[in-house]
Amino acid sequence: xxxxxxxxxxxxxxxxxxxxxxxxxxxxxxxxxxxxxxxxxxxxxxxxxxxxxxxxxxxxxxxxxxxxxxxxxxxxxxxxxxxxxxxxxxxxxxxxxxxxxxxxxxxxxxxxxxxxxxxxxxxxxxxxxxxxxxxxxxxxxxxxxxxxxxxxxxxxxxxxxxxxxxxxxxxxxxxxxxxxxxxxxxxxxxxxxxxxxxxxxxxxxxxxxxxxxxxxxxxxxxxxxxxxxxxxxxxxxxxxxxxxxxxxxxxxxxxxxxxxxxx
Numbered sequence: 531x532x533x534x535x536x537x538x539x540x541x542x543x544x545x546x547x548x549x550x551x552x553x554x555x556x557x558x559x560x561x562x563x564x565x566x567x568x569x570x571x572x573x574x575x576x577x578x579x580x581x582x583x584x585x586x587x588x589x590x591x592x593x594x595x596x597x598x599x600x601x602x603x604x605x606x607x608x609x610x611x612x613x614x615x616x617x618x619x620x621x622x623x624x625x626x627x628x629x630x631x632x633x634x635x636x637x638x639x640x641x642x643x644x645x646x647x648x649x650x651x652x653x654x655x656x657x658x659x660x661x662x663x664x665x666x667x668x669x670x671x672x673x674x675x676x677x678x679x680x681x682x683x684x685x686x687x688x689x690x691x692x693x694x695x696x697x698x699x700x701x702x703x704x705x706x707x708x709x710x711x712x713x714x715x716x717x718x719x720x721x722x723x724x725x726x727x728x729x730x731x732x733x734x735x736x737x738x739x740x741x742x743x744x745x746x747x748x749x750x751x752x753x754x755x756x757x758x759x760x761x762x763x764x765x766x767x768x769x770x771x772x773x774x775x776x777x778x779x780x781x782x783x784x785x786x787x788x789x790x791x792x793x
Contacts, residue, residue, distance in 0.1 A: 582611050
């Protein structure tokens, strides 16, 4: 058995044995989406800041821009963290940056080579291993809650053909992992970065840009029907991608993918 306590000889050993309530981490056997579950708890007045909802099976997971997050039951991380944001509404991107950096720092404990693909996907090489989706509860100008959804490909080794470039931590390292234990590590690292964000937002943004995918490289992007090549410089505090062709908000441009890889 490897020294790291998060490794397993076989992923079947980590099958759920029932719903448990451990501090603020709530296990769910099966749910459509942990973000949906968290939102329902908030609107029912049952959620509190710091609660985490972890699903062993998520059958209608959500990704960015309405896309589905597909995950094999029992082998990956699908969870949502509820937070009362310690920021003002205009700083929404900085919270996402802190979450992305926290996730990256957690994964770096197992292998090097991680990058944050704008706005907040986790890439190893040119393949996607994790995604973050933050949904908010806002009243007027008051940011009441953020629901931070995190999905990580952990032990899965086979993916649907419609997913162009997925990869799991097991495929990278050859090891099996305990989803719950790794989930706890990720949450701790996220919360540490959110705390750091309160003290020095600029430092978190610097860390984000230090790990920015394709930074300093020429890439091909698409805006509407136009395709163009440009230089990736950084991401600013408003969450806009700064390139040689100007700044772009999330959803304004998309990466061009050829043969499963970003060109």
